[in-house]
Amino acid sequence: MHTYALLKKTLAAAAAATLAMGTAYGQETIKVGILHSLSGTMAISETTLKDTMLMLIAEQNAKGGLLGKKLEAVVVDPASDWPLFAEKARELIEVQKVAAVFGCWTSVSRKSVLPVFEELNSLLFYPVQYEGEESSKNVFYTGAAPNQQAIPAVDYLMNEIGVKRWVLAGTDYVYPRTTNRILEAYLKAKGVAAADIMINYTPFGHSDWQSIIAQIKTFGSAGKKTAVVSTINGDANVPFYKELGNQGISAEDIPVVAFSVGEEELSGIDTAPLVGHLAAWNYFMSIESDVNDAFIKEWLGFIKNPKRVTNDPMEAHYIGFKMWAAAVEKAASTDPKAVQEAIIGVSVPNLTGGVATMMANHHVTKPVFIGEIQDDGQFEVVWQTPSTVVGDAWSDFLPGSRDITADWMPPLSCGNYNVKTGMCSGQNYE
Amino acid sequence: MIKVDKTAVILCLVTLAWVSLARAAEEDFLQGIAALVVAESYQDKRAAAAVISTSGHARAEAVLNALFEGEVYTTRSDMRLVTAAPTDEGFAIRDAVTDEDLGTVGKRDVSRVSVNNQLRGELRAMLATLKLQHENPRQRIAAILEVGESEDLAMLLTLQQLLATERHEGVRDAIAMASAMLNLDSTEVPERLAAIATVSSNIGGHVRTKLTALTANQSLDEDTRVAARQALIDIERRVTFFDLIQTAFFGLSLGSILVLAAIGLSVTFGIMGVINMAHGELMMLGAYTTYVVQQLMPDAIGASLFVAMPTAFLITALVGVGIERGIVRTLYGRPLETLLATFGVSLFLQQTVRSVFSPLNRSVITPEWMSGSLEITPGLDITLNRLYILLFSLLVFGALLMVLRRTRLGLEMRAVTQNRAMAKAMGVRTDRVDALTFGLGSGIAGLAGVALSQLTNVGPNLGQAYIVDSFMVVVFGGVGSLWGTLVSGLSLGVASKLIEPAAGAVMAKIFVLIFLIVFIQKRPRGLFPQKGRAAEA
Numbered sequence: 001m002h003t004y005a006l007l008k009k010t011l012a013a014a015a016a017a018t019l020a021m022g023t024a025y026g027q028e029t030i031k032v033g034i035l036h037s038l039s040g041t042m043a044i045s046e047t048t049l050k051d052t053m054l055m056l057i058a059e060q061n062a063k064g065g066l067l068g069k070k071l072e073a074v075v076v077d078p079a080s081d082w083p084l085f086a087e088k089a090r091e092l093i094e095v096q097k098v099a100a101v102f103g104c105w106t107s108v109s110r111k112s113v114l115p116v117f118e119e120l121n122s123l124l125f126y127p128v129q130y131e132g133e134e135s136s137k138n139v140f141y142t143g144a145a146p147n148q149q150a151i152p153a154v155d156y157l158m159n160e161i162g163v164k165r166w167v168l169a170g171t172d173y174v175y176p177r178t179t180n181r182i183l184e185a186y187l188k189a190k191g192v193a194a195a196d197i198m199i200n201y202t203p204f205g206h207s208d209w210q211s212i213i214a215q216i217k218t219f220g221s222a223g224k225k226t227a228v229v230s231t232i233n234g235d236a237n238v239p240f241y242k243e244l245g246n247q248g249i250s251a252e253d254i255p256v257v258a259f260s261v262g263e264e265e266l267s268g269i270d271t272a273p274l275v276g277h278l279a280a281w282n283y284f285m286s287i288e289s290d291v292n293d294a295f296i297k298e299w300l301g302f303i304k305n306p307k308r309v310t311n312d313p314m315e316a317h318y319i320g321f322k323m324w325a326a327a328v329e330k331a332a333s334t335d336p337k338a339v340q341e342a343i344i345g346v347s348v349p350n351l352t353g354g355v356a357t358m359m360a361n362h363h364v365t366k367p368v369f370i371g372e373i374q375d376d377g378q379f380e381v382v383w384q385t386p387s388t389v390v391g392d393a394w395s396d397f398l399p400g401s402r403d404i405t406a407d408w409m410p411p412l413s414c415g416n417y418n419v420k421t422g423m424c425s426g427q428n429y430e
Numbered sequence: 431m432i433k434v435d436k437t438a439v440i441l442c443l444v445t446l447a448w449v450s451l452a453r454a455a456e457e458d459f460l461q462g463i464a465a466l467v468v469a470e471s472y473q474d475k476r477a478a479a480a481v482i483s484t485s486g487h488a489r490a491e492a493v494l495n496a497l498f499e500g501e502v503y504t505t506r507s508d509m510r511l512v513t514a515a516p517t518d519e520g521f522a523i524r525d526a527v528t529d530e531d532l533g534t535v536g537k538r539d540v541s542r543v544s545v546n547n548q549l550r551g552e553l554r555a556m557l558a559t560l561k562l563q564h565e566n567p568r569q570r571i572a573a574i575l576e577v578g579e580s581e582d583l584a585m586l587l588t589l590q591q592l593l594a595t596e597r598h599e600g601v602r603d604a605i606a607m608a609s610a611m612l613n614l615d616s617t618e619v620p621e622r623l624a625a626i627a628t629v630s631s632n633i634g635g636h637v638r639t640k641l642t643a644l645t646a647n648q649s650l651d652e653d654t655r656v657a658a659r660q661a662l663i664d665i666e667r668r669v670t671f672f673d674l675i676q677t678a679f680f681g682l683s684l685g686s687i688l689v690l691a692a693i694g695l696s697v698t699f700g701i702m703g704v705i706n707m708a709h710g711e712l713m714m715l716g717a718y719t720t721y722v723v724q725q726l727m728p729d730a731i732g733a734s735l736f737v738a739m740p741t742a743f744l745i746t747a748l749v750g751v752g753i754e755r756g757i758v759r760t761l762y763g764r765p766l767e768t769l770l771a772t773f774g775v776s777l778f779l780q781q782t783v784r785s786v787f788s789p790l791n792r793s794v795i796t797p798e799w800m801s802g803s804l805e806i807t808p809g810l811d812i813t814l815n816r817l818y819i820l821l822f823s824l825l826v827f828g829a830l831l832m833v834l835r836r837t838r839l840g841l842e843m844r845a846v847t848q849n850r851a852m853a854k855a856m857g858v859r860t861d862r863v864d865a866l867t868f869g870l871g872s873g874i875a876g877l878a879g880v881a882l883s884q885l886t887n888v889g890p891n892l893g894q895a896y897i898v899d900s901f902m903v904v905v906f907g908g909v910g911s912l913w914g915t916l917v918s919g920l921s922l923g924v925a926s927k928l929i930e931p932a933a934g935a936v937m938a939k940i941f942v943l944i945f946l947i948v949f950i951q952k953r954p955r956g957l958f959p960q961k962g963r964a965a966e967a
Binding site: 207 | 542544551638641642677683790795801813930939
C-alpha cells in the first residue's frame, strides 16, 4: 500500500515538474536532477533519498529559492540498471540542463555515470559510504570514505573492546573487497598476525549461513577476543543474524560491526536477537541535537508516516544539498565550473550538532559514531571520534594508493596525483 | 527465669539484627538506585549496579534484569528511576523501587538508561549470582556456569555452600564444573591440576581460552603447562570430531531444503514433463501465506505454522490448477512455449506480490519452539529450526510417495505419464489428472515456502533464489524419479557443505555446478534414469 502512495507521489511530482516546465517560461527556475532508482532491487533504499531531495528542495523554495529563482526537481528513474544510469544522467544534463545532480547508490552505478559527468562537465553529489580510491573533478562524495567508517570502527574494537582476532565477512563485490583489502592492510600494520584474520565472501542474497557461522564460532573460541567486521549487503543480513542467534552467539561473545545496516534496514526485521551488535555510521537517528530533531520532524511530516526512520545517506544528501546551495550563492551562479571552485572550503552544519566542510579532495569532514542496536530498531551511540575526520580519497594503507593524493585546488587541480613521481594520472585509476 | 530471659534476649537481638540488616539492604539499594539515576558513564552505571546487586534487596534482581533488558528509564521531570514498557503513544512506567504503577508518559518524557555490551556482560554475571538460588534447576545450572566464567575466586566459597544443600544431580555437576573453572586460576598446584582434569571434558570457548592462557604462562610450573596442553589436545580432538558431525548435519539440512524446493518440481517437471518457471513463485506464495496467517493470529505465533501449512498447500495448489487449466493445458508438447509462458506467469506473480505487500521484505516470526538449538552433548549443538525442517521435508517426501503409490490418483498419474493414449482408452480422464498432478506439485511448492519463511527473507524475489537449484536437483537425480530427487538433493547439500569450509561459499557453488555439467555429459539421464518404454517416449 505504502509503495503505492509513494509511487503516486512520485508520479505527481513528475507531473508537476513537467507542468512547471511548460508554464514557467516567464520565470526562470534552477533545475536540480535526482538520479535514484525508483524500481528494481535498489528501489528499497534509493526511493527514500529521492523523497529526501524533494523535501530539501521544497524547503529551499519556501525560503525563497536560490539567487532569486525557484528550484525545480527533475526526477528520473534509472531502475537499478547500471547502464541506464549513464543514459539518464546524460538526459538530465543535456536535455533537462540541470545545474547539479544528486544521486546513485551502488559504486557500480557511480562508475557508470562518471564518464558522462566528466565529459559534459556537470556536478554529481554522491551520498553513500563507499570504498574510496576515486576523486573526480565532477563528483562530490558526501558519504563516508573508508577512513571515516571502517577504520574508526576497527580502532574502536581494537582499543575499547580489546579485539585480537578478526573476521572480515562480506558480500562478493567491489565495495566489500576493497574495504576488506584496506582493513587487512591496516590490521597487519597494527601488528595483527595473518592467522588472526579470517576473510570470507559470500554471494549476493546468501541464505545458508550454517557452516560459516560455525566456522566463525570455532575461529572465535581460540582464546582471543573475536569480532566480525561485516560488509554483508542487503537481504543476506537477515538470515545471517538469525543464524547467529540460533547458534547461540550473542553480541557479548562475538560482536558484529556492520557498515551496511542502518535504521532503514532494521525497520523490516525483528531486532530482538540483534541487540548489542554494532554499526558504524556518521549519523544515527537517535542522536540528540536540535537540528536532528527538526530534521526528523520535517521528514515525518513530509512523508506523512510517523513510522518512517531517517538514516545516514539522508544526512549525506542534507549536507550535500546545503553545500551546493551555499556554493551557488557564494559564486552567484549555477555554472558547474564556478560552483566547483566555490564549494571547496564551504562549511554547513551537519545533523549531529557539528559542522561539515568540503575539502579540496571533494570529500567532506564527518564525525564517526559507533552504535549498538537496540530492540526498537534504533542505535545507542557507545563511542564517537573526538572530532570530525577528513575523508581520504586514496587509502594510506594500500600499497598502490599510498602515494596518491587528490587536490582540486590550483595549482595541483588533480584527483590522482602521485607524490613520488609528480604525475597526475587523470581519471585513469588502475 | 534466667533461662527465659536468655531466650528473650537472644530473640530480641536476632530481631534487631534482622531489622538493621533489612534497613541496611534498603539503604544500599536506594543508594545504588540514586547512583544509577545520575550515572553518566558506563563505569558509573556498573558501580551503581554492583551496589544494587550486593544490597540483598528483594527488588534488586528485578531492577537489574530490567536494566539488562534496556527497560530502565529516568523521568525528565523529577529524575525518578522507572521501568517502562512501550505503548502506542509512549511508555507505561512503574517506579523501579516500589514497582508502583505511574501511568503512561510520552516518548520524550523519559530517557533510557543505556547499556552497552560490556555492561550487559557484567550485569549477566551479577544476575547469575542472584539467580544461584533460583527454584528452576535449569536456571540454577545456567547461573552456576556463568559464575564459573566470572574468574572471581571469591565465588568458590559460595559454590561450596551451595553444594552442601543442593540435591539435584545436574546442578551438583554444574557446581563441580564451575568450581574447577574457577580453580584454573588457583595458586595451589594440586588444585590447578585437579581443575584441569575436570574441565578437560568441557569444550566450551571459555575453558579453551583459559587453558590456552595456562599453556602460554611461563611463570607457572611445568606440570600445569603439560597438563593444560594435554587437556587442550583432548578437547581439540573432540572438537574436530564434533565439527565433522556438524558439517554432515549442515549438509543434510541444506540438502533437505533443496529436496523440499525440488520435490514439487519433480512432480510437475519430472512426472508431467512441464517446465514450470513459476515454481519458485509458488514457493514465494507459500511464504507470504505464512506471513498473512501470522498477521491474522498474532497471539498464537506458535500454532500459526500449523495453520499456515494446509492453507499454503490449498492456495498454491489452486493457483497451480489455475495455471495448468489456463495456460499449460494448451501448450503440452511444446516445451519452449511452456517455458516462456510460465516465465511470464512468474513475473506476473512477483509483481502482484510487490503491489499488494510492497517490495520490502516482510518479517515472519520464528515461533519459540523453533528458535535456539538443541544440545546433544556439550559442544555439539543442532539448531532447532533446521532440525524441524529436515524432518518436515522427509515427511513431505514420504507423504508424496504414499500418494503416488497407494492412491487412485497416484495410479492414474503414473498411467497417464507412462502412456497417455492407453490411459485415455481405459477411461482415465487425462485432463482432470493433469490438473490435479499440477496442483499437487504446486501445493508442495507452497509447503516448501512455509518452511523457507523460517530461514530466509520473505520478499518478492524469494522464488528466484531457488528455481535454478530446484531444476539442478531434479536433473541430477534423474527426471521422473522421486527417489532420485531425494538422493540428489541431500548429496548436493552435503557436498557443498563439505567444500564450503575449504573453498568458501562462492567457490563451493561453482564447483558443484562444474561437477553437474560434467556429470550430465556422462550420464544425461541423471542418477536414477527412467527405464523401459516410458523413458524412450
